[in-house]
Amino acid sequence: MLKINNLHVKLEEEEKVILRGVDLEVEAGKVHAIMGPNGSGKSTLSYVLSGRDGYEVTDGSATLEGEELLEMEPEERAAAGLFLAFQYPVEIPGVGNMTFLRTALNAQRKARGEEEISAGDFLKLVREKAASLKIDADMMKRPVNVGFSGGEKKRNEILQMALLEPKMCILDETDSGLDVDAMKLVSEGVNALRDEGRAFLVITHYQRLLDHIRPDVVHIMANGRIVKTGGPELALEVEKNGYADILSEVEA
Amino acid sequence: MTLPQAKLDQLSARIAGLHFPSTGWQGKARGAALERLSAMGLPVRRDEYWRYTDPAKLVAPQPQAEVWGGEVAFDEIDALKVVFVDGMFDAEASDDLTMSGVEISRLAEAVTDLHWAAEIYGELETKGQYPAQRPFAALGSAFATDGLLIRVTGKADRPVAVIYRSSSNTSDVNLHHCVKVEEGAEITLLESGDAAARLLTVMEVDVAKGARFHHVRAQGRSHQRIVNTHVFARIAEEATFKSFTASINGVMTRNEAVLDIVGDDAVAHVAGASVGDGSDFHNDDTVFITHAAERCESRQVYKKVLKNGATGVFQGKILVKPGAQKTDGYQISQSLLLDGDSQFLAKPELEIYADDVKCSHGSTSGAIDETALFYLRSRGVPERRAQSLLVLAFLAEALAEIEEEALAEDLRLRLENWLDRHEG
Ligand SMILES: Nc1ncnc2c1ncn2[C@@H]1O[C@H](COP(=O)(O)OP(=O)(O)O)[C@@H](O)[C@H]1O
Ligand SMILES: [Mg+2]
Numbered sequence: 001m002l003k004i005n006n007l008h009v010k011l012e013e014e015e016k017v018i019l020r021g022v023d024l025e026v027e028a029g030k031v032h033a034i035m036g037p038n039g040s041g042k043s044t045l046s047y048v049l050s051g052r053d054g055y056e057v058t059d060g061s062a063t064l065e066g067e068e069l070l071e072m073e074p075e076e077r078a079a080a081g082l083f084l085a086f087q088y089p090v091e092i093p094g095v096g097n098m099t100f101l102r103t104a105l106n107a108q109r110k111a112r113g114e115e116e117i118s119a120g121d122f123l124k125l126v127r128e129k130a131a132s133l134k135i136d137a138d139m140m141k142r143p144v145n146v147g148f149s150g151g152e153k154k155r156n157e158i159l160q161m162a163l164l165e166p167k168m169c170i171l172d173e174t175d176s177g178l179d180v181d182a183m184k185l186v187s188e189g190v191n192a193l194r195d196e197g198r199a200f201l202v203i204t205h206y207q208r209l210l211d212h213i214r215p216d217v218v219h220i221m222a223n224g225r226i227v228k229t230g231g232p233e234l235a236l237e238v239e240k241n242g243y244a245d246i247l248s249e250v251e252a
Numbered sequence: 253m254t255l256p257q258a259k260l261d262q263l264s265a266r267i268a269g270l271h272f273p274s275t276g277w278q279g280k281a282r283g284a285a286l287e288r289l290s291a292m293g294l295p296v297r298r299d300e301y302w303r304y305t306d307p308a309k310l311v312a313p314q315p316q317a318e319v320w321g322g323e324v325a326f327d328e329i330d331a332l333k334v335v336f337v338d339g340m341f342d343a344e345a346s347d348d349l350t351m352s353g354v355e356i357s358r359l360a361e362a363v364t365d366l367h368w369a370a371e372i373y374g375e376l377e378t379k380g381q382y383p384a385q386r387p388f389a390a391l392g393s394a395f396a397t398d399g400l401l402i403r404v405t406g407k408a409d410r411p412v413a414v415i416y417r418s419s420s421n422t423s424d425v426n427l428h429h430c431v432k433v434e435e436g437a438e439i440t441l442l443e444s445g446d447a448a449a450r451l452l453t454v455m456e457v458d459v460a461k462g463a464r465f466h467h468v469r470a471q472g473r474s475h476q477r478i479v480n481t482h483v484f485a486r487i488a489e490e491a492t493f494k495s496f497t498a499s500i501n502g503v504m505t506r507n508e509a510v511l512d513i514v515g516d517d518a519v520a521h522v523a524g525a526s527v528g529d530g531s532d533f534h535n536d537d538t539v540f541i542t543h544a545a546e547r548c549e550s551r552q553v554y555k556k557v558l559k560n561g562a563t564g565v566f567q568g569k570i571l572v573k574p575g576a577q578k579t580d581g582y583q584i585s586q587s588l589l590l591d592g593d594s595q596f597l598a599k600p601e602l603e604i605y606a607d608d609v610k611c612s613h614g615s616t617s618g619a620i621d622e623t624a625l626f627y628l629r630s631r632g633v634p635e636r637r638a639q640s641l642l643v644l645a646f647l648a649e650a651l652a653e654i655e656e657e658a659l660a661e662d663l664r665l666r667l668e669n670w671l672d673r674h675e676g
Contacts, residue, residue: 050630051626051629051630052626052630053622053626073629073635074626074629074630075629075630075632075633075634075635075638077630078629078630078631078632079632083630084630086627086630089627090623090624090626090627091624092621092624092627092628092642092645093645094642094644094645094646094648094649095641095642095644095645099641100628100631100641103628103633103637103641104628104631104632104633105632107631107632107633107634107637108631108632111632111634143645160631164631164632
């Protein structure tokens, strides 16, 4: 599904290198987790994959189902099936959440040559998905993420994911700032989307989320590289001993 | 005191060839206006409130602008329509001017010696000449060729829509309206149309106790047009005055609003949304609100979207007179600059002579929020569509000032269409 090859990235405006040769392959139907200390480049990886400005790819490649991702505009990547649940979802005053969701869904459909969804069908679809994430009607009426609590913002990310039905879902610290109940809702939302044709890349610091969303593969990222890859037990090791052991072992 | 030659030269250039009607009550009012005008001359760039906008552009000898023959704003709204073509009343295109609770007559026909409008015509304009001079308004009072005299005695059951059309690309139009909204009465006045190569209007509005006056206008389409409007209002106790202007395109637009709140517990709101593309575009809102009574509320909400070297100007003042306690005055002016060449010039002012008041003003210039733009695009919204969503979001706070949703929606669609036409 997603193949990242020797990806090197620096900041566009500064001589600061952030990713130093990331190699990663996520197969369809699988859940991969990335863990790693703060500042190791996890968010940068997710932004570069989704096409945010400000970064320069100096080497390497990334493909989604064989298509070269890094050449595409952000909206083309979205239409191709890539989705990023933001670590910090963005507030957009003046743009209603419903308008936003409908515009996004229809734009993607149009880009894929599909028909736009009717207002009635859209309403039904949103209500159903929102209900399962316990997002109330009032939140849908407000501007995008404005006045939402941290947990509401994260649930709104998952709602967008559920509506857009992407093939490749990247979740950047979706668990941070969530209480136990919200974490459960979010995980259920994610698990409901697990499917043979869909893959997940879950960036997190905590085992907690991985108790709910069981990963097939766990990667440790440090200093702009994947330094270790293993099974779910790797996450447990991090939980118990932190990153220090793993990092010194890698450096040795 | 003698006037600088430049002011006199501008004046004689501007009024050369204009017709001066001198009969009846109007003769007196116009004569007085001409005296005011001659004493002031026309403004020059050095004058206060003209530093950001060159008055010479309003004096251009032979204005020219393309004629827009298409539909205009508020076409779909059920209203009593009054049409002017090149400043001439068009009876064929207009509805019958009778309406329950509203008396409409035309300035050009109100030639008798007695008319209710004699108490208003040129009077509110005269009061509005102090403390800052507005010579173009006096020019309008002296030389207007026509206009509407609207007296509202009850609750009008639908808006009056004034439509300005042009048939010639050199039309130079000068209209003067008087509106008297009597105690407890209520009306909505709409204005739309491409108007003229040059349009000068003065509207004087007297809002009596407990009366409500709503004004929504659209200035649009024609790119080369020169527009210079003035609204003077006297707002009595418990009365409400609300005026909104959407201004699209135009090489020179100067909209002045001079509002005098003279009765307690009154409300005065003015707002505007303007969009312009290109270094020719110049759009100026100049507002002066005087609080002379207690517990009154005023709001000024202006938003301008500027691209490719366009210029936006906002000059807004709140003057709170001694004794105008519990005044609540709010003013915000913001621009969204879509590139580095466009500019927004703002002069927000507060002058307060009462101690128990709440007044605030703010003015900002900003670019499109790149983070929001990326967020929208990452969800599949194409860049241009995302940009236009954000621009409309920026304008939304101004549009929210319009009470009637159907009118707001009409303008929102027009602004959206403009954004589509001016993408990239
Ligand atoms: N736009 C940026 N400007 C400056 N520094 C940045 C920018 N983006 C990322 N960085 C730096 O790159 C490093 C990696 O950041 P990030 O990808 O957010 O790490 P993580 O998500 O793993 O915590 C950090 O040192 C961060 O400060
Ligand atoms: Mg991060």
